[in-house]
Amino acid sequence: MVAAGSYSAAARVLGYTQPAITQQMKALERAVGTPLFTRVGRKMKLTEAGESLARHAESILGSLSAAEAQLKAYTRLRTGRVRVCGFPSANVTLVPEALSGLAKDHPGVQVELLEGEPPESLRRLQRGECDITLAFTYPGLHEEVPEEVAEVRLLEDQLTVLLPTGHPLARRRAVHLADLAEERWIAGCPRCRANLLHECAELGFVPDIRFATDDNLVVQSLVAQGLGVAMMPALVLPSLSLTRVCGRVLEPAARRHIAAYVYRDHLRIPATAVVLDELKRVAANRIGC
Structure with missing residues:
Protein backbone atom coordinates (compact mmCIF):
# COMPACT_ATOMS: atom_id res chain seq x y z
CA MET A 1 0.00 0.00 0.00
CA VAL A 2 2.77 2.40 0.91
CA ALA A 3 4.65 1.73 -2.32
CA ALA A 4 1.55 1.46 -4.52
CA GLY A 5 0.10 4.84 -3.50
CA SER A 6 -3.60 3.86 -3.58
CA TYR A 7 -5.97 1.10 -2.50
CA SER A 8 -6.72 0.12 -6.09
CA ALA A 9 -3.04 -0.06 -7.06
CA ALA A 10 -2.23 -2.12 -3.93
CA ALA A 11 -5.10 -4.47 -4.78
CA ARG A 12 -3.68 -5.08 -8.27
CA VAL A 13 -0.16 -5.75 -6.91
CA LEU A 14 -1.34 -8.11 -4.17
CA GLY A 15 -4.01 -9.85 -6.22
CA TYR A 16 -6.92 -8.84 -3.99
CA THR A 17 -10.06 -6.82 -4.66
CA GLN A 18 -10.05 -3.14 -3.75
CA PRO A 19 -12.85 -3.52 -1.15
CA ALA A 20 -10.82 -6.22 0.61
CA ILE A 21 -7.77 -3.95 0.81
CA THR A 22 -9.92 -1.05 2.02
CA GLN A 23 -11.49 -3.20 4.76
CA GLN A 24 -8.09 -4.45 5.94
CA MET A 25 -6.69 -0.94 6.17
CA LYS A 26 -9.76 0.36 8.02
CA ALA A 27 -9.47 -2.56 10.46
CA LEU A 28 -5.81 -1.74 11.00
CA GLU A 29 -6.62 1.90 11.71
CA ARG A 30 -9.29 0.85 14.23
CA ALA A 31 -6.77 -1.48 15.91
CA VAL A 32 -4.11 1.23 16.31
CA GLY A 33 -6.68 3.92 17.16
CA THR A 34 -5.55 6.56 14.67
CA PRO A 35 -5.66 7.24 10.92
CA LEU A 36 -2.71 5.89 8.97
CA PHE A 37 -3.45 7.48 5.56
CA THR A 38 -4.87 10.73 4.29
CA ARG A 39 -6.01 11.30 0.71
CA VAL A 40 -4.04 13.82 -1.36
CA GLY A 41 -5.72 14.09 -4.75
CA ARG A 42 -5.98 10.59 -6.17
CA LYS A 43 -3.24 9.18 -3.97
CA MET A 44 -3.02 8.15 -0.34
CA LYS A 45 -0.36 9.69 1.88
CA LEU A 46 0.92 8.29 5.16
CA THR A 47 0.14 10.21 8.32
CA GLU A 48 2.91 10.64 10.90
CA ALA A 49 1.56 7.58 12.74
CA GLY A 50 1.45 5.67 9.44
CA GLU A 51 5.08 6.52 8.67
CA SER A 52 6.14 5.24 12.11
CA LEU A 53 4.21 2.00 11.66
CA ALA A 54 5.61 1.53 8.14
CA ARG A 55 9.19 1.79 9.44
CA HIS A 56 8.50 -0.84 12.08
CA ALA A 57 6.70 -3.04 9.54
CA GLU A 58 9.73 -3.00 7.22
CA SER A 59 11.96 -4.07 10.11
CA ILE A 60 9.56 -6.83 11.17
CA LEU A 61 9.15 -8.16 7.63
CA GLY A 62 12.92 -8.13 7.16
CA SER A 63 13.41 -10.12 10.37
CA LEU A 64 10.73 -12.61 9.31
CA SER A 65 12.42 -13.10 5.95
CA ALA A 66 15.78 -13.64 7.62
CA ALA A 67 14.25 -16.12 10.06
CA GLU A 68 12.56 -18.01 7.24
CA ALA A 69 15.82 -18.21 5.27
CA GLN A 70 17.71 -19.44 8.34
CA LEU A 71 15.12 -22.12 9.09
CA LYS A 72 15.28 -23.33 5.49
CA ALA A 73 19.07 -23.54 5.79
CA TYR A 74 18.72 -25.74 8.88
CA THR A 75 16.14 -28.07 7.33
CA ARG A 76 18.09 -28.33 4.05
CA LEU A 77 21.35 -29.07 5.91
CA ARG A 78 23.15 -25.97 4.74
CA THR A 79 23.94 -25.01 8.31
CA ASP A 157 36.69 -52.77 19.21
CA GLN A 158 39.20 -55.60 19.65
CA LEU A 159 41.43 -55.31 22.73
CA THR A 160 45.16 -55.79 22.34
CA VAL A 161 48.21 -55.73 24.57
CA LEU A 162 50.84 -53.05 24.05
CA LEU A 163 54.40 -54.34 24.43
CA PRO A 164 57.91 -52.96 24.01
CA THR A 165 59.26 -54.13 20.65
CA GLY A 166 62.04 -56.04 22.40
CA HIS A 167 59.66 -58.03 24.60
CA PRO A 168 59.88 -61.84 24.06
CA LEU A 169 56.11 -62.04 23.41
CA ALA A 170 56.34 -59.35 20.71
CA ARG A 171 57.35 -62.06 18.22
CA ARG A 172 53.92 -63.63 18.50
CA ARG A 173 50.87 -62.61 16.45
CA ALA A 174 48.62 -63.11 19.48
CA VAL A 175 49.33 -63.12 23.20
CA HIS A 176 47.55 -65.09 25.92
CA LEU A 177 46.58 -62.82 28.76
CA ALA A 178 47.64 -65.50 31.27
CA ASP A 179 51.21 -65.25 29.93
CA LEU A 180 51.32 -61.68 31.23
CA ALA A 181 50.49 -62.56 34.84
CA GLU A 182 53.98 -61.66 36.08
CA GLU A 183 54.25 -58.41 34.10
CA ARG A 184 54.03 -54.89 35.44
CA TRP A 185 50.98 -53.11 34.06
CA ILE A 186 50.03 -49.61 33.00
CA ALA A 187 46.31 -49.00 33.40
CA GLY A 188 44.13 -46.54 31.54
CA CYS A 189 40.94 -44.71 32.54
CA PRO A 190 38.92 -46.01 35.54
CA ARG A 191 36.53 -47.95 33.29
CA CYS A 192 39.44 -49.56 31.39
CA ARG A 193 41.23 -50.32 34.64
CA ALA A 194 38.13 -52.05 36.03
CA ASN A 195 37.93 -54.18 32.88
CA LEU A 196 41.62 -55.11 33.15
CA LEU A 197 41.10 -56.25 36.74
CA HIS A 198 38.03 -58.25 35.71
CA GLU A 199 39.74 -59.96 32.76
CA CYS A 200 42.75 -60.92 34.89
CA ALA A 201 40.55 -62.13 37.75
CA GLU A 202 38.78 -64.46 35.31
CA LEU A 203 42.18 -66.10 34.67
CA GLY A 204 43.09 -66.26 38.34
CA PHE A 205 45.60 -63.46 38.84
CA VAL A 206 45.76 -59.84 39.96
CA PRO A 207 47.75 -57.54 37.64
CA ASP A 208 50.62 -55.58 39.15
CA ILE A 209 49.50 -52.08 38.18
CA ARG A 210 52.41 -49.65 38.53
CA PHE A 211 51.01 -46.63 36.66
CA ALA A 212 47.55 -45.34 35.70
CA THR A 213 46.84 -42.57 33.18
CA ASP A 214 44.05 -41.47 30.84
CA ASP A 215 46.57 -40.27 28.25
CA ASN A 216 47.26 -42.85 25.52
CA LEU A 217 50.48 -41.11 24.52
CA VAL A 218 51.77 -41.38 28.08
CA VAL A 219 50.84 -45.08 28.10
CA GLN A 220 52.84 -45.59 24.89
CA SER A 221 55.84 -43.74 26.32
CA LEU A 222 55.84 -45.79 29.51
CA VAL A 223 55.62 -49.05 27.54
CA ALA A 224 58.41 -47.90 25.22
CA GLN A 225 60.66 -47.38 28.25
CA GLY A 226 59.99 -50.94 29.39
CA LEU A 227 58.10 -49.84 32.49
CA GLY A 228 55.20 -52.18 31.86
CA VAL A 229 52.66 -53.52 29.40
CA ALA A 230 49.17 -52.17 28.76
CA MET A 231 45.80 -53.34 27.51
CA MET A 232 45.01 -51.13 24.53
CA PRO A 233 42.01 -51.03 22.16
CA ALA A 234 42.81 -51.78 18.52
CA LEU A 235 41.21 -48.47 17.56
CA VAL A 236 44.27 -46.72 18.97
CA LEU A 237 46.91 -48.81 17.19
CA PRO A 238 46.93 -46.86 13.86
CA SER A 239 47.71 -43.70 15.80
CA LEU A 240 50.74 -45.11 17.64
CA SER A 241 53.42 -42.45 17.41
CA LEU A 242 56.34 -44.40 18.82
CA THR A 243 58.44 -47.01 17.02
CA ARG A 244 59.47 -48.89 20.15
CA VAL A 245 56.04 -50.32 20.95
CA CYS A 246 53.80 -52.87 19.21
CA GLY A 247 50.26 -54.11 19.66
CA ARG A 248 49.34 -57.80 19.74
CA VAL A 249 45.86 -59.35 19.77
CA LEU A 250 44.82 -60.76 23.12
CA GLU A 251 43.68 -64.32 23.67
CA PRO A 252 41.06 -65.12 24.73
CA ALA A 253 39.55 -62.43 22.51
CA ALA A 254 38.16 -59.41 24.33
CA ARG A 255 36.27 -56.45 22.92
Missing part, protein backbone atom coordinates in the same frame (compact mmCIF):
# COMPACT_ATOMS: atom_id res chain seq x y z
CA GLY A 80 23.73 -26.12 11.93
CA ARG A 81 25.94 -26.64 14.97
CA VAL A 82 26.40 -30.02 16.66
CA ARG A 83 28.37 -30.57 19.87
CA VAL A 84 30.08 -33.98 19.97
CA CYS A 85 31.69 -35.32 23.15
CA GLY A 86 34.05 -38.21 22.46
CA PHE A 87 36.55 -40.24 24.46
CA PRO A 88 40.22 -39.70 23.48
CA SER A 89 40.78 -42.68 21.18
CA ALA A 90 37.55 -41.92 19.29
CA ASN A 91 38.53 -38.27 18.96
CA VAL A 92 41.78 -39.19 17.20
CA THR A 93 40.31 -41.87 14.92
CA LEU A 94 36.55 -42.04 14.27
CA VAL A 95 35.71 -38.37 14.71
CA PRO A 96 38.30 -36.74 12.39
CA GLU A 97 37.40 -39.09 9.52
CA ALA A 98 33.70 -38.42 10.06
CA LEU A 99 34.29 -34.66 10.12
CA SER A 100 36.26 -34.90 6.88
CA GLY A 101 33.29 -36.50 5.12
CA LEU A 102 30.95 -33.98 6.71
CA ALA A 103 33.04 -31.04 5.47
CA LYS A 104 32.82 -32.32 1.89
CA ASP A 105 29.10 -33.04 1.78
CA HIS A 106 27.71 -30.57 4.34
CA PRO A 107 30.16 -27.68 4.76
CA GLY A 108 27.61 -25.54 6.57
CA VAL A 109 27.28 -27.99 9.47
CA GLN A 110 29.71 -26.98 12.22
CA VAL A 111 30.88 -29.41 14.89
CA GLU A 112 32.16 -28.41 18.31
CA LEU A 113 34.38 -31.20 19.59
CA LEU A 114 34.51 -31.95 23.31
CA GLU A 115 36.35 -34.68 25.20
CA GLY A 116 35.31 -36.92 28.06
CA GLU A 117 35.51 -40.49 29.29
CA PRO A 118 32.38 -42.42 30.16
CA PRO A 119 30.40 -42.32 32.36
CA GLU A 120 31.08 -38.58 32.82
CA SER A 121 30.62 -37.98 29.08
CA LEU A 122 27.10 -39.44 29.32
CA ARG A 123 26.30 -37.16 32.21
CA ARG A 124 27.37 -34.22 30.04
CA LEU A 125 24.77 -35.29 27.49
CA GLN A 126 22.10 -35.38 30.19
CA ARG A 127 23.15 -31.94 31.43
CA GLY A 128 22.70 -30.55 27.92
CA GLU A 129 26.40 -29.79 27.42
CA CYS A 130 26.61 -31.78 24.17
CA ASP A 131 24.28 -33.16 21.49
CA ILE A 132 26.03 -36.47 20.78
CA THR A 133 28.18 -38.50 23.15
CA LEU A 134 30.52 -41.28 22.06
CA ALA A 135 31.12 -43.84 24.79
CA PHE A 136 32.38 -47.37 25.23
CA THR A 137 31.35 -50.24 27.47
CA TYR A 138 32.78 -53.67 28.19
CA PRO A 139 30.92 -57.01 28.22
CA GLY A 140 28.87 -57.31 31.37
CA LEU A 141 28.73 -53.54 31.85
CA HIS A 142 25.29 -52.12 31.07
CA GLU A 143 25.15 -48.39 30.39
CA GLU A 144 22.44 -46.72 32.45
CA VAL A 145 20.81 -44.04 30.32
CA PRO A 146 17.37 -42.41 30.47
CA GLU A 147 14.62 -43.88 28.29
CA GLU A 148 14.59 -40.73 26.16
CA VAL A 149 18.24 -41.29 25.16
CA ALA A 150 18.87 -43.50 22.11
CA GLU A 151 21.90 -45.77 21.84
CA VAL A 152 23.33 -46.05 18.31
CA ARG A 153 25.76 -48.99 18.15
CA LEU A 154 28.84 -48.20 16.07
CA LEU A 155 31.37 -51.02 16.37
CA GLU A 156 33.07 -53.63 18.51
CA ARG A 256 34.69 -53.23 23.98
CA HIS A 257 31.46 -51.87 22.51
CA ILE A 258 31.44 -48.34 21.08
CA ALA A 259 28.18 -46.45 20.64
CA ALA A 260 26.81 -42.95 20.14
CA TYR A 261 24.19 -41.62 22.52
CA VAL A 262 21.70 -38.91 21.61
CA TYR A 263 18.30 -37.76 22.79
CA ARG A 264 15.61 -39.37 20.63
CA ASP A 265 14.02 -35.98 19.87
CA HIS A 266 17.36 -34.78 18.47
CA LEU A 267 17.38 -37.56 15.89
CA ARG A 268 14.88 -35.42 13.95
CA ILE A 269 17.30 -32.48 13.80
CA PRO A 270 18.92 -32.71 10.33
CA ALA A 271 22.39 -31.55 11.38
CA THR A 272 22.52 -34.04 14.27
CA ALA A 273 21.25 -36.86 12.05
CA VAL A 274 23.87 -36.24 9.36
CA VAL A 275 26.71 -36.24 11.90
CA LEU A 276 25.46 -39.60 13.20
CA ASP A 277 25.31 -40.91 9.64
CA GLU A 278 28.96 -39.95 9.09
CA LEU A 279 30.01 -41.64 12.34
CA LYS A 280 28.18 -44.82 11.33
CA ARG A 281 29.79 -44.75 7.89
CA VAL A 282 33.28 -44.45 9.36
CA ALA A 283 32.61 -47.14 11.96
CA ALA A 284 31.32 -49.56 9.30
CA ASN A 285 34.67 -49.32 7.50
CA ARG A 286 36.64 -50.23 10.63
CA ILE A 287 37.90 -53.75 11.31
CA GLY A 288 35.80 -55.43 13.93
CA CYS A 289 32.64 -53.45 13.24
Whole structure:
Protein backbone atom coordinates (compact mmCIF):
# COMPACT_ATOMS: atom_id res chain seq x y z
CA MET A 1 0.00 0.00 0.00
CA VAL A 2 2.77 2.40 0.91
CA ALA A 3 4.65 1.73 -2.32
CA ALA A 4 1.55 1.46 -4.52
CA GLY A 5 0.10 4.84 -3.50
CA SER A 6 -3.60 3.86 -3.58
CA TYR A 7 -5.97 1.10 -2.50
CA SER A 8 -6.72 0.12 -6.09
CA ALA A 9 -3.04 -0.06 -7.06
CA ALA A 10 -2.23 -2.12 -3.93
CA ALA A 11 -5.10 -4.47 -4.78
CA ARG A 12 -3.68 -5.08 -8.27
CA VAL A 13 -0.16 -5.75 -6.91
CA LEU A 14 -1.34 -8.11 -4.17
CA GLY A 15 -4.01 -9.85 -6.22
CA TYR A 16 -6.92 -8.84 -3.99
CA THR A 17 -10.06 -6.82 -4.66
CA GLN A 18 -10.05 -3.14 -3.75
CA PRO A 19 -12.85 -3.52 -1.15
CA ALA A 20 -10.82 -6.22 0.61
CA ILE A 21 -7.77 -3.95 0.81
CA THR A 22 -9.92 -1.05 2.02
CA GLN A 23 -11.49 -3.20 4.76
CA GLN A 24 -8.09 -4.45 5.94
CA MET A 25 -6.69 -0.94 6.17
CA LYS A 26 -9.76 0.36 8.02
CA ALA A 27 -9.47 -2.56 10.46
CA LEU A 28 -5.81 -1.74 11.00
CA GLU A 29 -6.62 1.90 11.71
CA ARG A 30 -9.29 0.85 14.23
CA ALA A 31 -6.77 -1.48 15.91
CA VAL A 32 -4.11 1.23 16.31
CA GLY A 33 -6.68 3.92 17.16
CA THR A 34 -5.55 6.56 14.67
CA PRO A 35 -5.66 7.24 10.92
CA LEU A 36 -2.71 5.89 8.97
CA PHE A 37 -3.45 7.48 5.56
CA THR A 38 -4.87 10.73 4.29
CA ARG A 39 -6.01 11.30 0.71
CA VAL A 40 -4.04 13.82 -1.36
CA GLY A 41 -5.72 14.09 -4.75
CA ARG A 42 -5.98 10.59 -6.17
CA LYS A 43 -3.24 9.18 -3.97
CA MET A 44 -3.02 8.15 -0.34
CA LYS A 45 -0.36 9.69 1.88
CA LEU A 46 0.92 8.29 5.16
CA THR A 47 0.14 10.21 8.32
CA GLU A 48 2.91 10.64 10.90
CA ALA A 49 1.56 7.58 12.74
CA GLY A 50 1.45 5.67 9.44
CA GLU A 51 5.08 6.52 8.67
CA SER A 52 6.14 5.24 12.11
CA LEU A 53 4.21 2.00 11.66
CA ALA A 54 5.61 1.53 8.14
CA ARG A 55 9.19 1.79 9.44
CA HIS A 56 8.50 -0.84 12.08
CA ALA A 57 6.70 -3.04 9.54
CA GLU A 58 9.73 -3.00 7.22
CA SER A 59 11.96 -4.07 10.11
CA ILE A 60 9.56 -6.83 11.17
CA LEU A 61 9.15 -8.16 7.63
CA GLY A 62 12.92 -8.13 7.16
CA SER A 63 13.41 -10.12 10.37
CA LEU A 64 10.73 -12.61 9.31
CA SER A 65 12.42 -13.10 5.95
CA ALA A 66 15.78 -13.64 7.62
CA ALA A 67 14.25 -16.12 10.06
CA GLU A 68 12.56 -18.01 7.24
CA ALA A 69 15.82 -18.21 5.27
CA GLN A 70 17.71 -19.44 8.34
CA LEU A 71 15.12 -22.12 9.09
CA LYS A 72 15.28 -23.33 5.49
CA ALA A 73 19.07 -23.54 5.79
CA TYR A 74 18.72 -25.74 8.88
CA THR A 75 16.14 -28.07 7.33
CA ARG A 76 18.09 -28.33 4.05
CA LEU A 77 21.35 -29.07 5.91
CA ARG A 78 23.15 -25.97 4.74
CA THR A 79 23.94 -25.01 8.31
CA GLY A 80 23.73 -26.12 11.93
CA ARG A 81 25.94 -26.64 14.97
CA VAL A 82 26.40 -30.02 16.66
CA ARG A 83 28.37 -30.57 19.87
CA VAL A 84 30.08 -33.98 19.97
CA CYS A 85 31.69 -35.32 23.15
CA GLY A 86 34.05 -38.21 22.46
CA PHE A 87 36.55 -40.24 24.46
CA PRO A 88 40.22 -39.70 23.48
CA SER A 89 40.78 -42.68 21.18
CA ALA A 90 37.55 -41.92 19.29
CA ASN A 91 38.53 -38.27 18.96
CA VAL A 92 41.78 -39.19 17.20
CA THR A 93 40.31 -41.87 14.92
CA LEU A 94 36.55 -42.04 14.27
CA VAL A 95 35.71 -38.37 14.71
CA PRO A 96 38.30 -36.74 12.39
CA GLU A 97 37.40 -39.09 9.52
CA ALA A 98 33.70 -38.42 10.06
CA LEU A 99 34.29 -34.66 10.12
CA SER A 100 36.26 -34.90 6.88
CA GLY A 101 33.29 -36.50 5.12
CA LEU A 102 30.95 -33.98 6.71
CA ALA A 103 33.04 -31.04 5.47
CA LYS A 104 32.82 -32.32 1.89
CA ASP A 105 29.10 -33.04 1.78
CA HIS A 106 27.71 -30.57 4.34
CA PRO A 107 30.16 -27.68 4.76
CA GLY A 108 27.61 -25.54 6.57
CA VAL A 109 27.28 -27.99 9.47
CA GLN A 110 29.71 -26.98 12.22
CA VAL A 111 30.88 -29.41 14.89
CA GLU A 112 32.16 -28.41 18.31
CA LEU A 113 34.38 -31.20 19.59
CA LEU A 114 34.51 -31.95 23.31
CA GLU A 115 36.35 -34.68 25.20
CA GLY A 116 35.31 -36.92 28.06
CA GLU A 117 35.51 -40.49 29.29
CA PRO A 118 32.38 -42.42 30.16
CA PRO A 119 30.40 -42.32 32.36
CA GLU A 120 31.08 -38.58 32.82
CA SER A 121 30.62 -37.98 29.08
CA LEU A 122 27.10 -39.44 29.32
CA ARG A 123 26.30 -37.16 32.21
CA ARG A 124 27.37 -34.22 30.04
CA LEU A 125 24.77 -35.29 27.49
CA GLN A 126 22.10 -35.38 30.19
CA ARG A 127 23.15 -31.94 31.43
CA GLY A 128 22.70 -30.55 27.92
CA GLU A 129 26.40 -29.79 27.42
CA CYS A 130 26.61 -31.78 24.17
CA ASP A 131 24.28 -33.16 21.49
CA ILE A 132 26.03 -36.47 20.78
CA THR A 133 28.18 -38.50 23.15
CA LEU A 134 30.52 -41.28 22.06
CA ALA A 135 31.12 -43.84 24.79
CA PHE A 136 32.38 -47.37 25.23
CA THR A 137 31.35 -50.24 27.47
CA TYR A 138 32.78 -53.67 28.19
CA PRO A 139 30.92 -57.01 28.22
CA GLY A 140 28.87 -57.31 31.37
CA LEU A 141 28.73 -53.54 31.85
CA HIS A 142 25.29 -52.12 31.07
CA GLU A 143 25.15 -48.39 30.39
CA GLU A 144 22.44 -46.72 32.45
CA VAL A 145 20.81 -44.04 30.32
CA PRO A 146 17.37 -42.41 30.47
CA GLU A 147 14.62 -43.88 28.29
CA GLU A 148 14.59 -40.73 26.16
CA VAL A 149 18.24 -41.29 25.16
CA ALA A 150 18.87 -43.50 22.11
CA GLU A 151 21.90 -45.77 21.84
CA VAL A 152 23.33 -46.05 18.31
CA ARG A 153 25.76 -48.99 18.15
CA LEU A 154 28.84 -48.20 16.07
CA LEU A 155 31.37 -51.02 16.37
CA GLU A 156 33.07 -53.63 18.51
CA ASP A 157 36.69 -52.77 19.21
CA GLN A 158 39.20 -55.60 19.65
CA LEU A 159 41.43 -55.31 22.73
CA THR A 160 45.16 -55.79 22.34
CA VAL A 161 48.21 -55.73 24.57
CA LEU A 162 50.84 -53.05 24.05
CA LEU A 163 54.40 -54.34 24.43
CA PRO A 164 57.91 -52.96 24.01
CA THR A 165 59.26 -54.13 20.65
CA GLY A 166 62.04 -56.04 22.40
CA HIS A 167 59.66 -58.03 24.60
CA PRO A 168 59.88 -61.84 24.06
CA LEU A 169 56.11 -62.04 23.41
CA ALA A 170 56.34 -59.35 20.71
CA ARG A 171 57.35 -62.06 18.22
CA ARG A 172 53.92 -63.63 18.50
CA ARG A 173 50.87 -62.61 16.45
CA ALA A 174 48.62 -63.11 19.48
CA VAL A 175 49.33 -63.12 23.20
CA HIS A 176 47.55 -65.09 25.92
CA LEU A 177 46.58 -62.82 28.76
CA ALA A 178 47.64 -65.50 31.27
CA ASP A 179 51.21 -65.25 29.93
CA LEU A 180 51.32 -61.68 31.23
CA ALA A 181 50.49 -62.56 34.84
CA GLU A 182 53.98 -61.66 36.08
CA GLU A 183 54.25 -58.41 34.10
CA ARG A 184 54.03 -54.89 35.44
CA TRP A 185 50.98 -53.11 34.06
CA ILE A 186 50.03 -49.61 33.00
CA ALA A 187 46.31 -49.00 33.40
CA GLY A 188 44.13 -46.54 31.54
CA CYS A 189 40.94 -44.71 32.54
CA PRO A 190 38.92 -46.01 35.54
CA ARG A 191 36.53 -47.95 33.29
CA CYS A 192 39.44 -49.56 31.39
CA ARG A 193 41.23 -50.32 34.64
CA ALA A 194 38.13 -52.05 36.03
CA ASN A 195 37.93 -54.18 32.88
CA LEU A 196 41.62 -55.11 33.15
CA LEU A 197 41.10 -56.25 36.74
CA HIS A 198 38.03 -58.25 35.71
CA GLU A 199 39.74 -59.96 32.76
CA CYS A 200 42.75 -60.92 34.89
CA ALA A 201 40.55 -62.13 37.75
CA GLU A 202 38.78 -64.46 35.31
CA LEU A 203 42.18 -66.10 34.67
CA GLY A 204 43.09 -66.26 38.34
CA PHE A 205 45.60 -63.46 38.84
CA VAL A 206 45.76 -59.84 39.96
CA PRO A 207 47.75 -57.54 37.64
CA ASP A 208 50.62 -55.58 39.15
CA ILE A 209 49.50 -52.08 38.18
CA ARG A 210 52.41 -49.65 38.53
CA PHE A 211 51.01 -46.63 36.66
CA ALA A 212 47.55 -45.34 35.70
CA THR A 213 46.84 -42.57 33.18
CA ASP A 214 44.05 -41.47 30.84
CA ASP A 215 46.57 -40.27 28.25
CA ASN A 216 47.26 -42.85 25.52
CA LEU A 217 50.48 -41.11 24.52
CA VAL A 218 51.77 -41.38 28.08
CA VAL A 219 50.84 -45.08 28.10
CA GLN A 220 52.84 -45.59 24.89
CA SER A 221 55.84 -43.74 26.32
CA LEU A 222 55.84 -45.79 29.51
CA VAL A 223 55.62 -49.05 27.54
CA ALA A 224 58.41 -47.90 25.22
CA GLN A 225 60.66 -47.38 28.25
CA GLY A 226 59.99 -50.94 29.39
CA LEU A 227 58.10 -49.84 32.49
CA GLY A 228 55.20 -52.18 31.86
CA VAL A 229 52.66 -53.52 29.40
CA ALA A 230 49.17 -52.17 28.76
CA MET A 231 45.80 -53.34 27.51
CA MET A 232 45.01 -51.13 24.53
CA PRO A 233 42.01 -51.03 22.16
CA ALA A 234 42.81 -51.78 18.52
CA LEU A 235 41.21 -48.47 17.56
CA VAL A 236 44.27 -46.72 18.97
CA LEU A 237 46.91 -48.81 17.19
CA PRO A 238 46.93 -46.86 13.86
CA SER A 239 47.71 -43.70 15.80
CA LEU A 240 50.74 -45.11 17.64
CA SER A 241 53.42 -42.45 17.41
CA LEU A 242 56.34 -44.40 18.82
CA THR A 243 58.44 -47.01 17.02
CA ARG A 244 59.47 -48.89 20.15
CA VAL A 245 56.04 -50.32 20.95
CA CYS A 246 53.80 -52.87 19.21
CA GLY A 247 50.26 -54.11 19.66
CA ARG A 248 49.34 -57.80 19.74
CA VAL A 249 45.86 -59.35 19.77
CA LEU A 250 44.82 -60.76 23.12
CA GLU A 251 43.68 -64.32 23.67
CA PRO A 252 41.06 -65.12 24.73
CA ALA A 253 39.55 -62.43 22.51
CA ALA A 254 38.16 -59.41 24.33
CA ARG A 255 36.27 -56.45 22.92
CA ARG A 256 34.69 -53.23 23.98
CA HIS A 257 31.46 -51.87 22.51
CA ILE A 258 31.44 -48.34 21.08
CA ALA A 259 28.18 -46.45 20.64
CA ALA A 260 26.81 -42.95 20.14
CA TYR A 261 24.19 -41.62 22.52
CA VAL A 262 21.70 -38.91 21.61
CA TYR A 263 18.30 -37.76 22.79
CA ARG A 264 15.61 -39.37 20.63
CA ASP A 265 14.02 -35.98 19.87
CA HIS A 266 17.36 -34.78 18.47
CA LEU A 267 17.38 -37.56 15.89
CA ARG A 268 14.88 -35.42 13.95
CA ILE A 269 17.30 -32.48 13.80
CA PRO A 270 18.92 -32.71 10.33
CA ALA A 271 22.39 -31.55 11.38
CA THR A 272 22.52 -34.04 14.27
CA ALA A 273 21.25 -36.86 12.05
CA VAL A 274 23.87 -36.24 9.36
CA VAL A 275 26.71 -36.24 11.90
CA LEU A 276 25.46 -39.60 13.20
CA ASP A 277 25.31 -40.91 9.64
CA GLU A 278 28.96 -39.95 9.09
CA LEU A 279 30.01 -41.64 12.34
CA LYS A 280 28.18 -44.82 11.33
CA ARG A 281 29.79 -44.75 7.89
CA VAL A 282 33.28 -44.45 9.36
CA ALA A 283 32.61 -47.14 11.96
CA ALA A 284 31.32 -49.56 9.30
CA ASN A 285 34.67 -49.32 7.50
CA ARG A 286 36.64 -50.23 10.63
CA ILE A 287 37.90 -53.75 11.31
CA GLY A 288 35.80 -55.43 13.93
CA CYS A 289 32.64 -53.45 13.24
